Amino acid sequence: MSQNGVGVDLETSLGYLLKEASSALRAAMEEVLRPLGMSVTHYSCLELLAQRPGLSNSELARGAFVTRQTMNVLLQALERDGYVTRPAEAPVGKVLPTRLTPRGRRSLEKATVAVRSVEVRMLAGMTETEQSDAFRILRSMIHSLRDGNDGA
Amino acid sequence: MSQNGVGVDLETSLGYLLKEASSALRAAMEEVLRPLGMSVTHYSCLELLAQRPGLSNSELARGAFVTRQTMNVLLQALERDGYVTRPAEAPVGKVLPTRLTPRGRRSLEKATVAVRSVEVRMLAGMTETEQSDAFRILRSMIHSLRDGNDGA
DNA sequence: TGACTCATGTCAGTATTCTGACATAGATTC
DNA sequence: GAATCTATGTCAGAATACTGACATGAGTCA
Numbered sequence: 001m002s003q004n005g006v007g008v009d010l011e012t013s014l015g016y017l018l019k020e021a022s023s024a025l026r027a028a029m030e031e032v033l034r035p036l037g038m039s040v041t042h043y044s045c046l047e048l049l050a051q052r053p054g055l056s057n058s059e060l061a062r063g064a065f066v067t068r069q070t071m072n073v074l075l076q077a078l079e080r081d082g083y084v085t086r087p088a089e090a091p092v093g094k095v096l097p098t099r100l101t102p103r104g105r106r107s108l109e110k111a112t113v114a115v116r117s118v119e120v121r122m123l124a125g126m127t128e129t130e131q132s133d134a135f136r137i138l139r140s141m142i143h144s145l146r147d148g149n150d151g152a
Numbered sequence: 153m154s155q156n157g158v159g160v161d162l163e164t165s166l167g168y169l170l171k172e173a174s175s176a177l178r179a180a181m182e183e184v185l186r187p188l189g190m191s192v193t194h195y196s197c198l199e200l201l202a203q204r205p206g207l208s209n210s211e212l213a214r215g216a217f218v219t220r221q222t223m224n225v226l227l228q229a230l231e232r233d234g235y236v237t238r239p240a241e242a243p244v245g246k247v248l249p250t251r252l253t254p255r256g257r258r259s260l261e262k263a264t265v266a267v268r269s270v271e272v273r274m275l276a277g278m279t280e281t282e283q284s285d286a287f288r289i290l291r292s293m294i295h296s297l298r299d300g301n302d303g304a
Numbered sequence: 305t306g307a308c309t310c311a312t313g314t315c316a317g318t319a320t321t322c323t324g325a326c327a328t329a330g331a332t333t334c
Numbered sequence: 335g336a337a338t339c340t341a342t343g344t345c346a347g348a349a350t351a352c353t354g355a356c357a358t359g360a361g362t363c364a
Contacts, residue, residue, distance in 0.1 A: 009203070010199065010200070010203055010215075013271060014271065014274060014275060014283070014286055014287065014290075015177055015181075015267075015270065015271050015274065017286075017287060017290045017291065017294075018170075018173060018174055018177055018290060019174065019177070019178075019217060020217065020290075020294055021170060021174075021290045021293050021294050021297075022170055022171060022173075022174035023217040024293070024294050024297040024298055025167055025170055025171070025293075025297060026171075027297075028297045029167075039320085041320085041321090047162065048162070051161070051162060056342075056343090057342075057343065057344095058341075058342060058343080063162075065171060065172065065175040066320095066321070066322090067321070067322060067323085068342075068343075068344090069321080069322070069323085069343090069344075069345090070320075070321050070322070072343065072344065072345095073320090073321090073344095074320095076344095090329085090342095090343090092329090092330090093328090093329050093330060093341085093342075094327095094328065094329055094330090094341080094342045094343055095329090095341090095342065095343085096342090096343075115167075118167065118297070119165060119166065119167050121296055121297060122166060122167065122293050122296050122297055123166060123296075124296045125292045125295065125296050126289065126292055126293075130285075130288075130289055130292070131166070133282075133285050133289060134166055134169075134289045134293075135166065135169060136282075137278065137282055137285060137286045137289070138166075138169045138170060138172075138173045139169065140277045140278055140282070141173050141176070141177075141274050141278075141286075142169075142172055142173050142176050143277065144273055144274050144275075144276045144277050145173075145176040145177060145179075145180045145270070145273060145274055146176055191349095191350085193350085193351090208312075208313090209312075209313065209314090210311075210312060210313080218350095218351065218352090219351070219352060219353085220312075220313075220314090221313090221314075221315090221351080221352070221353085222350075222351050222352070224313065224314060224315095225314095225350090225351090226350095228314095242312090242313090242359085244359090244360090245311085245312075245358090245359050245360060246311080246312045246313055246357095246358060246359055246360090247311090247312065247313085247359095248312090248313075305364105306363100306364090307362100307363085307364085308361100308362080308363080308364100309360100309361085309362075309363100310359105310360085310361080310362095311358105311359090311360085311361100312357105312358080312359080312360100313356105313357090313358085313359105314355100314356085314357090314358105315354105315355085315356085316353105316354085316355085316356105317352105317353090317354085317355105318351105318352080318353075318354095319350100319351085319352070319353090320349105320350080320351075320352085321348105321349085321350075321351090322347105322348080322349070322350080323346105323347090323348075323349085324345105324346085324347085324348095325344100325345085325346085325347105326343105326344085326345085326346105327342105327343090327344090328341100328342080328343090329340105329341085329342080329343105330339100330340085330341080330342100331338100331339080331340075331341095332337100332338075332339070332340090333336100333337080333338075333339090334335105334336090334337080334338095
């Protein structure tokens with residue numbers, strides 16, 4: 001079907017491989033979250049709030065790797081459906097601290113179990129050493145990409 | 153601003169780190185492709201065609217990690233603007249082999265240089281060993297995620 | 305040959321995310 | 335204190351990608 005012998009260096013590109021891995025992860029997460037009626041961004045938002053209660057819209061956006069406008073529309077839907085609460089007025093500045101409701105916490109529980117199974121599956125074929133290597137290498141890539149190439 | 157001391161295990165999740173790395177890579181690529189008026193999917197399509205001339209719509213979609221419907225609208229735009237050509241009738245079956253035009257090839261050249269700089273930047277802080285480790289580990293993750301957990 | 309399955313190309317509508325823009329609150333600088 | 339800068343929340347429109355659906359061509363099997 002493909003692999004027709006041409007020296008395809010997409011197969012030797014770390015960027016392409018990273019995109020492939022990310023795509024596979026996203027697909028696997030969507031697959032297990034779909035039965036729960038939850039998208040990946042939806043889940044990310046709830047998980048962030050469970051681990052750091054009181055995060056603002058902008059902080060949630062950065063944590064979920066979307067724009068604050070995108071997170072805003074998601075939060076409005078989550079608030080309307082009773083998964084999170086935000087004060088009507090900001091305690092300080094314009095920042096509205098968001099918190100999970102009991103309903104949000106319950107909804108998250110099932111999702112966490114589902115997502116953890118994906119994480120476990122992803123780590124399945126890796127040794128302890130490979131896992132810590134993976135962390136170190138991914139962090140190195142992130143750092144290099146963020147701070148431009150004038151770091152040295 | 154954050155990091156308020158709560159034991160945040162998102163920081164210990166390989167899935168989260170993978171998403172973070174992928175997001176950083178995408179942002180870096182968009183940054184260098186924007187001046188050329190080219191999106192990441194747009195570039196991926198042209199690069200795939202340069203390395204494997206004659207790929208079909210569906211094959212390009214799989215290679216760029218989008219649906220074949222999404223790739224179809226992109227190909228129609230690229231064809232309209234003279235970057236690629238497809239025969240009016242399928243030589244065999246329904247498959248329409250796509251090829252770059254000279255204009256498409258020219259457009260790709262600049263983009264390739266730009267994207268290569270991102271790839272180089274990403275590999276900057278890594279040793280040879282770490283690079284080959286990165287390949288092996290990412291492939292392992294992809295394999296585990298794809299084939300379900302009943303591989304063993 | 306005929307029924308069935310599968311992959312493909314494509315149209316349409318929907319969903320999700322982004323960019324642009326604005327007003328406002330806190331921090332910084334003079 | 336006033337000006338400036340930065341960050342935030344939010345609205346609106348545009349871009350992008352997806353799901354659903356359909357017809358068609360090729361391979362498989364009886």
